[in-house]
Amino acid sequence: MKNTALTSTHEALGAKMVPFAGFNMPVQYEGVNAEHETVRNAVGVFDVSHMGEFLIEGEHALELIQKVSSNDATKLTIGKAQYSYLPNDDGGIVDDLIIYKVKEKTYLLVVNADNIDKDWNWIQSKNDVGAKMRNLSDDYSLLAIQGPKAVEAMQSLSSHDLAAIPFYNFIVGDFAGIEHVIISATGYTGSGGFEIYCKNSEVKQVWDKVFEAGKAYGIKPIGLAARDTLRLEMGYCLYGNDIDDTTSPIEAGLGWVTKFTKKFTNSEALEAEKKHGPKRKLIAFELMDRGVPRHGYDIVDNNGNKIGVVTSGTMSPSLGKGIGLGYVSTIFSEIGCQIHIQIRKNAIPATVVKLPFYKNQS
Known part of the structure; x- marks a missing residue:
């Protein structure tokens, strides 16, 4: 089990630690709902240093990225980031990722x-093609400082105007007394804020200064459980749940980051699939009655016939109702379509809705 540079800090704060992706990670501190509300209304900090970072450099860096990723990285300028995925050779997804042009x-x-x-x-x-590749994953830490008060609370820690960093943009600058950190606005919660990439040796100083600066704004540490409820309210896919090696990106609604203006891994097959239309689609749904949908639950029609499966589900802390994502036969994927979620012996009625679930972002 790997630790992040802040594991002992989380333990000292009383975090409940769990194994996650081979790391010892904080799943919650005071409770999922309270932490969720902190991010929606104030500011919270996630240690997401378990994420991986690769540097691709040199004359052929762009050529390699264009070949392995679905989006068009020629559109990136320095300081911009792009959501994309790595298609495999069999119609599925190796991973989803963010690409930064540094x-x-x-x-x-x-x-x-x-x-x-x-x-x-x-x-x-x-x-x-001979692109230079460096795996920086073991050397770097990542903090996500999220919430509507994040920018105001953190502004004293940087000479840069944090409010001036647009969504999916970043700067390399000073933060919390450390030079040359990446300050990125690529959040996963839908409540604003930014991420800090720094060296493992620097992250404790950053963490301490962040909590000092945020004290007057109600800042709190947030665990991975609330990260999951926050991302689900936005309808963001989670790899391993909603997308994986066997799910088609076209089924998953990732056509918007699939650019057929270039050739990339399996692009011809994906273009044909998009043209003919997938047999199933990833949908968002809200329960009409009480219940909590969970990963792996069956989705059924009015007669109890299985038409799909839930990939992510929770009781939404912001909405106070059961919400989820799941794959269904395409004929059941229209907004407003009535479906049912099989929760133990009960088929709970649900409605297909448009994303995001949470629409009160400031």
């Missing part, structure tokens, strides 16, 4: 913790 010919790829080795080996196997 300098000309230098890109940072941020990948899911579970997939660090898999992604590294996959990209390396496609690197017949």
